[in-house]
Amino acid sequence: MSRPYEYRHIVSFEETNLVGNVYYANHLRWQGRCREAFLREHTPELLAELSRDLCLVTAHCSCDYFAEVWAFDEIIIRMFIEELTQHYITMKFEYLRVNRKGYMELVAQGKQRIACMRRTGENTVPEPIPRSLRSALGLYSET
Numbered sequence: 001m002s003r004p005y006e007y008r009h010i011v012s013f014e015e016t017n018l019v020g021n022v023y024y025a026n027h028l029r030w031q032g033r034c035r036e037a038f039l040r041e042h043t044p045e046l047l048a049e050l051s052r053d054l055c056l057v058t059a060h061c062s063c064d065y066f067a068e069v070w071a072f073d074e075i076i077i078r079m080f081i082e083e084l085t086q087h088y089i090t091m092k093f094e095y096l097r098v099n100r101k102g103y104m105e106l107v108a109q110g111k112q113r114i115a116c117m118r119r120t121g122e123n124t125v126p127e128p129i130p131r132s133l134r135s136a137l138g139l140y141s142e143t
Contacts, residue, residue: 002081003139003140004094005034007033008075008077009075009077011069021070022070022071024063024065027065027108027110028061030077031091034079035091035114042136042139053118055116055118057115057116058114060113065107068107076096076104077094079093079140080092084129084134084138088114089113090112091111091114092111093112095109116128116130116133
């Protein structure tokens, strides 16, 4: 298996519901934050291009939940590059809760498939994954 990119997150009260556990949709938001942190850290030159006409479009997103998460839990989101094609990136995510003794418990798993696109007028068309992004992803991929 490839090595993961890791993003650490401390759960806040705003991410919980009336019962006190994390609202399920936040796991999907954390996938996005992990992706964005990866881009910021590894391909900052792409950020300007993304503000112009390059698009990373989420084509598929899912999450399976194994345990409840609560306010102030420390969560490590691990992103693995599962598949890399000319236009698509498929990522797998693991959500690990770190307990007081430093042990990690798998609390959820997710997946995303991203399409690389380019805006041309009012349309978007498939675009090969930029070389800098492909190179950065290669650090975390076996493909």
